[in-house]
Amino acid sequence: METKKKLLDIVRDKIRFKHYSYSTERTYVHWIKQYIFFHNKKHPIEMAKREIEEYLTFLATKKRVCPATQNQAFNAILFLYKEILGIDTTEWNIQALRAQERKHIPVVLTKDEVQKILENMHGIYKLIVTLMYGCGLRMSEVLNIRLKDIDFGFNKLYIWDSKSLKDRTVPLPLKLKDELIVQIKRVEEIHKKDVADGLRGVYLPFAYAKKYPKAKIETKWQYLFPMNSISKDPRSKEKRRHHIHPQTLGRNIKVAAQKANLNKRVTSHIFRHSYATHLLQAGIDLRSIQELLGHKSVETTMIYTHIVSEMNKAKLISPLDF
Template sequence: MNWNERIKEFEDYLRLEKNFSKNTLDAYLRDINKVKKYVSENLPEATPENISYVQIQEYLFQNSKTKSSERSQARWLSSIKSFFKYLVAEEIREDNPTSLLEAPKLGLYLPDTLSEKNITKLINAVDRSSDLGERNYCIIEVLYGCGLRVSELIDLKISNINFKENYVSVYGKGDKMRFVPLADFTAKIILNYIKKIRINFKINKKSEDILFLNRRGNAMTRVMVFIIIKDLALKANIKKKISPHTFRHSFATHLLQNGADLRYIQEMLGHSSITTTEIYTHLQTEELRDVILNYHPRNKFTTKA
């Protein structure tokens, strides 16, 4: 079989058996299709069944010249390893040509966050004089108030929100559902948007239950949310490179700083492992270190040589 057929089988496996989310699935397929493109241009005789360890190693070496981050390189390798592990499991290959490949060593990844002051600055930068502005204001408050992923935000339905008990049903990675508590403050903003703003949109039938709509009455896209946040950061004069995920990181960090239990934060973020959530304890440690360096009197004390 050719690359296209094997990749299609792999796609079906990831979607149906592994229950990968669309975003993760797309990332894996992009990585494997890059291998296919390289092979078609440089190794026309290589197939999924006979490509060798040396050939894959050369592909990764050539790809590394693009100055991509170690994190990106690690993801490429993870995708490729998964593909060939699948081929071995399905008895399409007897050997796994990626078994000896080692991922680059990654340092601790500390996500960018915004201070409470900068969150306020960014929210204040929203021009609320129009319906779209009020929608954008609500989007930021929901991202920060609920710690949602951007994919969860754009898929959020009105029927997922329980205003009586103040919680949101969120469908995250792997279509797993979790319940996120809704602060009274955030709930009032959402209700105001639904009752006074959203009704002014010409809503398409297929999007009747979608909370956040574009000007044409359809569900918003990920790209649109990224653009809104980028524009707001410029207006607020925030130099940091921020994205929708920055609000999720800020949500978790600020909860931890104010005394929330890490396991509760894990539940609200929808992390399957507490290890993923523990990254925020490192953020807090970094902040504590800065406080000591800047304010501890002994750190300011210098001795004569």
């Protein structure tokens, strides 16, 4: 007799069917579980607009979560109703008390500050951060680069399935060309040993592994920045060599910023902000920067014009100094 699947297992299956990332899977499952627990484990099919509004309001007023966190929870619940329960929530017009959203101008580094941080980094982490700044990449984008994504012939880098779901290319920094060639050779040697040790290959996106079963052991599909150790895939449980962990990279960036004695809050994303700002300062037009960053709307890119405007204000002097 076939046992009936649990709700959260159905959610996981649907997320994987739609090719969402593992981090999205964990996030959605977490919030759906919290939503159900908040209402004393009542089944979602027995709940609707009022229960959703109560939970979102609770997150804003009692838990005091930030707007992004509340939106995460909201999106997870909407996914549950639309994709799992087959219920259209658009007519519900959900009016929960939303977490107060503040508009922040991104913090950026000067070119000298970027250089100071890089001087305090070494090895593969220095190369990763340099590439991240040199191409304006998100952390997830730089860590997911495969060997096949680098085109030395046309000096460009391919970015696939980014956050905006928009593929793009960016110019490859010529200063990094030799280092990247050395890194590729290093990856080739690592992969050669992995194959000899019997590893079943790298993780492949979407249904590519089923369509091309041999691709996962092809050299071109290996990550440019692999981990030193072998890890277990949380979904398939297969042992394979994944890319460097985001937390490890973030930790190295934090340590380098501390050594550089910078008072600014330095995260991986600050290099992307700095890239865009420095291009704008160099006279690159906004539309080109939008394409390089992979923004869907130019309005998102326009935040960097405000940054440059603030920098120009800093050059003004007080009437006392006339």
